[in-house]
Amino acid sequence: MSLYPRYSALLDGILDDLVVDGALPADLNRKAVAVEPPRDPSHGDLATNAxxxxxxxxxxxPRALAGLIAPKLEGLPGxxxxxxxxxGFINLRLGEESWRDELTTILxxxxxxxxxxxGDNERVNVEYVSANPTGPMHMGHCRGAVVGDALARLLEAAGFRVTKEYYVNDAGSQVDTLARSAHLRYREALGEEIREIPEGLYPGDYLVPVGAILAAECGAKYVDAPESEWLDLFKRxxxxxxxxxxxxxxxxLNIHHDIFAxxxxxxxxxxVEEAMDNLRAKGLVYEGELERPKSLDPHDEWEPVELTLFKSSQFGDxxxxxxxxxxxxxxYFGADAAYHLQKAQGADHLVNIWGADHAGTVKRVQAAVNALTDGRVDLDVKLIQMVRLFRAGEPIKMSKRAGNFVTLADVVREVGKDVVRFMMLTKRADTPLDFDFAKVVEASKDNPVFYVQYAHARISSLQRKAAEVGLSLESKADLTxxxxxxxxLVKLAAQYPRTVEAAAMAHEPHRIAFYLYDLAAALHALWNRGNDDPERRFLLENNPQLSRARLELARGIGQIIKNGLGLMGVEAAEEMR
Structure with a gap:
């Protein structure tokens, strides 16, 4: 068991003793009790808000209760x-042996x-990407895809059972437009000259091979046929x-969903009818008229229409x-409510990764989930802000309608999967992110991808150099x-498990990227001290015992960097080229 859970368990035992002593009631809810690093490191190594x-x-x-807890904490090992x-906060200081023990635990x-x-094996459904199936993935989809996939990995690491889902919006008018666009390319494949793509159809060349396949399968049967004869077939x-x-x-990007719904x-x-019946049975659906939109000009005409309405205002909307x-x-909301009921039937928690343009629908869908599941299932929606593309500082403009968007595949081919995945997690998902093709491959501290990968590569190089000089790593290192x-550096490394838990519970995978950057910075700082004093280098040929201890330290840090990158879906670099 790592350090923070270990001391949390020891604190829990102390609270149990206070219950036995009659100082605390037996039915206290302790979920909010935490053991964590104090905000100011000068205050100690651990702090508890118990x-x-x-x-x-x-x-x-609080101070009176702290006075009962503190003496018992003094007797804890380390x-x-x-x-x-x-x-009433309680700060603890630990001896050096505690940190040496933690390094041993890491290794x-x-x-x-x-x-x-x-996570206690609870079921979480994470729905992400869910882009309309009208073309290839572009960079507008990329960030949500990476955030969703990294969150799924993070939740699994925290002990949840995760289902990764993609909702296919294949029932709207955009799919009819897609089928008509494919029909145009189908005719083109059969020899018809297609010049300018008509307004309203998808112009991308990605439909050319689809048209060729349809031509090979169907021949000329649907060239002049009425739309009613081929639309459904072409849609499918x-x-x-x-x-x-x-x-x-x-x-x-090594992203794979379990379900395409x-x-x-x-x-x-x-x-959808099932969901409607569910709400109607609870008295939450009625026939009524919407209020006049507040955004409507007072002079504009407004004719109220009777609709089937859900009482979402009873649930916070x-x-x-x-x-x-x-x-x-x-x-759209009616179908969305039914879809979320379908997901909730196999989950304890729902998480949606949506684009920021869906912000206006969050409350109503959360209200529907609450009503349909009687509060059993919660829905968290993470809104993803846009990615702004640059090349050497110059903005790249995209237009899917015009067919000149930057595809995800093109970006991965140019800079690599690991760079793309890491960069998408270098900021909170609800803030805009700039992706500059030149900056993301730059070998500098300002490039977080390079900086973290370089830390792991440096550590890997130590193992190779130790072997080259004949330093055996098999004998036990003296960590004193x-x-x-x-x-x-071990103290910072020891925060990794609690960072994983906090990131998982907050549904914020970017916290792992932030933590790894800080850990890499500390490793680089420790490494660079050897530039001023050769005796402080990790590898000293004239002092094999100290070298073994430092190599074990480096190996432990390298393991954490590798583990954290794995949660981000990024492979740890063994060397930088």
């Missing part, structure tokens, strides 16, 4: 000092260091071809929402030879 979060329910004040600070657990069971064939293309493009199949199966139009067809600065 007295702060339990005092009120215990009928006492603790050298305990201090009650401020309104012993290897790839498993940082894994957690905090073209959507299937687009999904194959999408799977291929996502595969370039079809909106068309959902509607055909009667699931700012108004009730239509589920069925006046013509009897389902609204590590100095305070070197053990300081």
């Amino acid at each position: 007295a702060m979060v339990l005092a009120k329910a215990a009928g006492t004040n 603790v050298t000092a305990v201090e009650v600070a401020g309104p 012993a657990e290897g790839e498993r260091y940082g894994l957690s069971d905090i 064939k073209t959507v299937a071809a687009m999904l194959d293309l999408i799977r291929h493009d996502l595969g370039l 079809s909106e068309a199949e959902l509607q055909a199966s009667g699931k 700012d108004q009730d929402r239509p589920m069925k139009k006046s013509d009897g067809s389902w609204t 030879l590590l100095d305070a600065e070197e053990l300081g």
